[in-house]
Amino acid sequence: MRERASETRRYGTPMGPLDGWRFCPRCAAEVAAEGGRVECPSCGFVAYANPVPAVSALVVDDAGRLLLARRAVEPYAGMWDSLGGFLEEGEEPLEALRRELLEEAAIEVDVGVFLGFFLDRYGGDDGSVSVLNLAWEASISAGEPVPADDVAELRWFGRDELPPDEEIAFTWLAPCLREWRTSSAEDGEG
Numbered sequence: 001m002r003e004r005a006s007e008t009r010r011y012g013t014p015m016g017p018l019d020g021w022r023f024c025p026r027c028a029a030e031v032a033a034e035g036g037r038v039e040c041p042s043c044g045f046v047a048y049a050n051p052v053p054a055v056s057a058l059v060v061d062d063a064g065r066l067l068l069a070r071r072a073v074e075p076y077a078g079m080w081d082s083l084g085g086f087l088e089e090g091e092e093p094l095e096a097l098r099r100e101l102l103e104e105a106a107i108e109v110d111v112g113v114f115l116g117f118f119l120d121r122y123g124g125d126d127g128s129v130s131v132l133n134l135a136w137e138a139s140i141s142a143g144e145p146v147p148a149d150d151v152a153e154l155r156w157f158g159r160d161e162l163p164p165d166e167e168i169a170f171t172w173l174a175p176c177l178r179e180w181r182t183s184s185a186e187d188g189e190g
Contacts, residue, residue: 017049017052017129018033018036018037018047018048018049021033021038021047024040024042024043024045025045025047026040026043026045027040027042027043029041029042029043031045036048036049037049049130051119051129051130051131051132052086052122052129052130052131052132053086053087053093053131053132053134054084054085054086054087054122054131054134055084055087055093055094055096055097055100055133055134055135055136056082056083056084056097056133056134056135056136056173057082057083057084057097057100057101057109057111057135057137057138058082058115058135058136058137058138058176058177058180059083059101059105059107059109059137059138059139059140059145060112060137060138060139061139061140063158064158064159065156065157065158065159066157066158066159066162066180067083067105067145067154067155067157068080068081068082068154068155068157068162068163069081069082069083069104069105069147069151069152069153069154070147070151070152070153070154070155071150071151071152071169072147072150072151072152073150075122075123075169076169076170077152078152079167079168079169080163080167080168080169081169081170081173082135082173082176083100083101083104083105083151084097084104084133084135085100085103085104086131093134094111094136097111097136097138098111101138102143103148103149104148104149104151105143105145105146105147105148105151105154106143106144106145106146106148107140107142107143107144107145108140108141108142108143109139109140109141110138110139110140110141111136111137111138112136112139113136113137114134114135114136115135115136115137115176115179115180116135116176116179117132117133117134117135118132118133118135118172118173118175118176119131119132119133120133120170120171120172121171122170133170133172135176137180159181162177162181
């Protein structure tokens with residue numbers, strides 16, 4: 001069994017997106033690092049360590065079941081995750097959500113209720129970055145779910161059959177799933 005995703009789990013040495021910056025990308029002068037930003041005293045260039053935006057969907061069918069994806073790649077290969085991914089530059093969040101679900105599961109979706117935003121870390125061997133996850137509930141409008149891109153398996157889970165927390169990939173997702181399970185039970189779904 002893989003180690004449970006937790007606040008203390010890290011890949012390699014924790015690193016912010018600006019850690020290690022020594023020179024300005026515009027003029028090559030030395031930069032000064034100050035709490036979450038670097039500034040070039042020579043040309044005035046400033047870079048901030050902002051979280052990276054990502055989108056996710058809790059895809060629900062007419063029976064109230066939830067579609068989860070088993071990750072095919074690190075981080076957290078083999079663990080359960082929601083469908084979604086990172087926004088591309090200039091991409092609207094709902095466009096990104098629809099693109100990611102088409103890439104990962106070959107489905108088109110109707111986007112429903114916004115479930116919330118969740119901070120987490122995404123890591124690799126070179127460190128980790130802060131991620132702002134935006135999550136929606138969604139339903140399939142076209143296509144049959146087929147694992148693609150970085151997804152090894154897709155599986156439908158009943159509200160009371162969700163994987164245990166230690167099998168969930170990212171720290172933000174387990175609390176989101178618990179909230180979804182509770183709210184859908186209160187709404188009389190499933």
